[in-house]
Amino acid sequence: MEGKPRILIFDIETSPAIVASWVTKQRAYWNATKVIHDWRMLTFAYKWFGGKTTYVKGLPDYPSYRKKGWPQEDKELTKELWELFKEADLIIGHNGDQFDIKKSNARFIKHGFKPPPASRTIDTLKVARKHFKFDSNKLDDLGEYLGVGRKERTGGYDLWDDCMAGKESAWDKMKRYNKQDVVLLEKVYLELRPWMTNHPNLNIMAGVHHTCPTCMSENLAKAGFAFTQATKFQKWNCKDCGAMSRSRLSTNVLRP
Numbered sequence: 001m002e003g004k005p006r007i008l009i010f011d012i013e014t015s016p017a018i019v020a021s022w023v024t025k026q027r028a029y030w031n032a033t034k035v036i037h038d039w040r041m042l043t044f045a046y047k048w049f050g051g052k053t054t055y056v057k058g059l060p061d062y063p064s065y066r067k068k069g070w071p072q073e074d075k076e077l078t079k080e081l082w083e084l085f086k087e088a089d090l091i092i093g094h095n096g097d098q099f100d101i102k103k104s105n106a107r108f109i110k111h112g113f114k115p116p117p118a119s120r121t122i123d124t125l126k127v128a129r130k131h132f133k134f135d136s137n138k139l140d141d142l143g144e145y146l147g148v149g150r151k152e153r154t155g156g157y158d159l160w161d162d163c164m165a166g167k168e169s170a171w172d173k174m175k176r177y178n179k180q181d182v183v184l185l186e187k188v189y190l191e192l193r194p195w196m197t198n199h200p201n202l203n204i205m206a207g208v209h210h211t212c213p214t215c216m217s218e219n220l221a222k223a224g225f226a227f228t229q230a231t232k233f234q235k236w237n238c239k240d241c242g243a244m245s246r247s248r249l250s251t252n253v254l255r256p
Contacts, residue, residue, distance in 0.1 A: 005089035005205040007049035011181040012100050013042045015164055037071045041107050044081050045178040056179040060171050070164045078107040085116035089205055094139045094185050097123040120200040124189055131195045148187035152180040194242035214243035
C-alpha cells in the first residue's frame with residue numbers, strides 16, 4: 001500500500017479591492033474610476049482530514065506585516081498555502097472550485113510561484129446543488145440544517161475594515177471565524193460524503209483495491225448487484241461512511 005491520500009480541507013479570507021468610483025454600492029467596482037489597491041489574502045485555515053488539529057494563519061503572523069497601513073504584503077502567507085497545496089492529493093472546499101482555489105491561484109502566480117501538482121478537488125457547494133434541493137446551499141445554512149454547527153459570527157463588514165486598519169482584536173476574530181469555517185466544512189463534508197456518486201476513488205489513489213473507495217474502510221457488506229446490458233457487478237455498502245460502491249471486476253464478488 002502506498003499510504004492513504006493526504007486530504008486538505010481549507011478556506012481563505014480575502015480583503016476587498018479598494019476602488020474610487022463615481023457610483024455607489026454594487027455597481028461601484030464595475031464602474032471604478034481607479035483601482036487604488038488590489039485585494040489581498042488575509043487569512044487561511046486548514047486541517048488534514050483525519051487529523052485532530054485545525055490551523056489558521058494570518059498576515060500578522062509573518063515578519064513582513066506592518067501594524068498600520070494598507071495594503072499589506074501577503075507573499076509569505078501565500079507561500080505557506082502554496083506549500084500545503086503541493087502536499088495535498090485531494091483538496092476540499094465550499095465553493096472551492098470557483099472561489100478559494102482560483103483566488104489562491106491568483107496570488108500564487110502574482111508572487112511567482114509555479115503551479116502546484118494538480119490535486120483532485122471536492123466542492124461541497126457543488127455536491128449540495130447536485131444531489132439535494134436545500135433551501136440554501138450556504139455553508140452556515142447547511143451546517144444548521146444538518147445539525148452539525150454554525151459559522152462564527154463576524155459582525156459584518158466592519159471586521160474587514162478593522163483588520164485592514166491593523167486592529168489586533170479584529171485579526172483574532174477573523175482567525176476564529178476562518179478556523180470555524182474549516183471545522184464546519186469537515187462536518188458538512190462527512191454528512192454529504194455518502195451521497196457523492198463521483199467521490200474520488202481513494203483506493204486508486206492509494207494503490208489498493210479491497211477497501212471502501214470513499215473512506216478506505218474494510219467494513220463492507222454485500223448490497224446486491226449492479227447490472228449493465230452485458231454483465232453484473234457486486235455492490236457493496238460501507239458500514240462506516242455509508243457510501244455505496246461496486247466491484248471493479250464484473251461477474252465476481254471480490255471487494256471493490
